[in-house]
Amino acid sequence: QALAYDRYVAICHPLHYPVIMNPRFCCLLVLVSFFVSLLESQVHSWIALQLTCFKDVEISNFFCDPSQLLKLACSDTSTNNIVMYFVGAIFGGIPVSGIFFSYTRILSSILTVPSSGGKYKAFSTCGSHLAIVCLFYGTSLGVYLNSAISHSPRKDAVASVVLHGGHPMLNPSSAV
Numbered sequence: 001q002a003l004a005y006d007r008y009v010a011i012c013h014p015l016h017y018p019v020i021m022n023p024r025f026c027c028l029l030v031l032v033s034f035f036v037s038l039l040e041s042q043v044h045s046w047i048a049l050q051l052t053c054f055k056d057v058e059i060s061n062f063f064c065d066p067s068q069l070l071k072l073a074c075s076d077t078s079t080n081n082i083v084m085y086f087v088g089a090i091f092g093g094i095p096v097s098g099i100f101f102s103y104t105r106i107l108s109s110i111l112t113v114p115s116s117g118g119k120y121k122a123f124s125t126c127g128s129h130l131a132i133v134c135l136f137y138g139t140s141l142g143v144y145l146n147s148a149i150s151h152s153p154r155k156d157a158v159a160s161v162v163l164h165g166g167h168p169m170l171n172p173s174s175a176v
Helices: 002-012 014-020 023-049 066-072 078-110 116-149 153-170
Strands: none
Touching (some): 002 014
């Protein structure tokens, strides 16, 4: 979301860019991103710590996903599922809405540019980030919704490889 805001400021307010995106504000964006991800991971850890016993100890993925831990628990996990999906909706929905807002403003600003060269430059500036965002959030949604609907270890593994390895390989300097 920070990169989407950066692109928004660069395209919609280019003359104010150095003032708005000063080093102090950039550090603040990094810290907020770090602490929000830390908070989300702590919520998932708290959910996992509430589980009492496990039916099986084999996890068919290369990372420990909370939804897979909930499937292995012996106790009733309906409340944990509700909390997990609510937290996922909050921590996923807010960034997606911010990115969507930024790119709608960027698109409306680009459409007012008279030259086709200027439009192309603005679209090329945002295109790679938008592709990475779609890949990241699309596979995230696929992994979490697929784990809730059906259980296919092979599909889960492929989707999680794309989720955690796909976008860094396509654009190693991007930060979603």
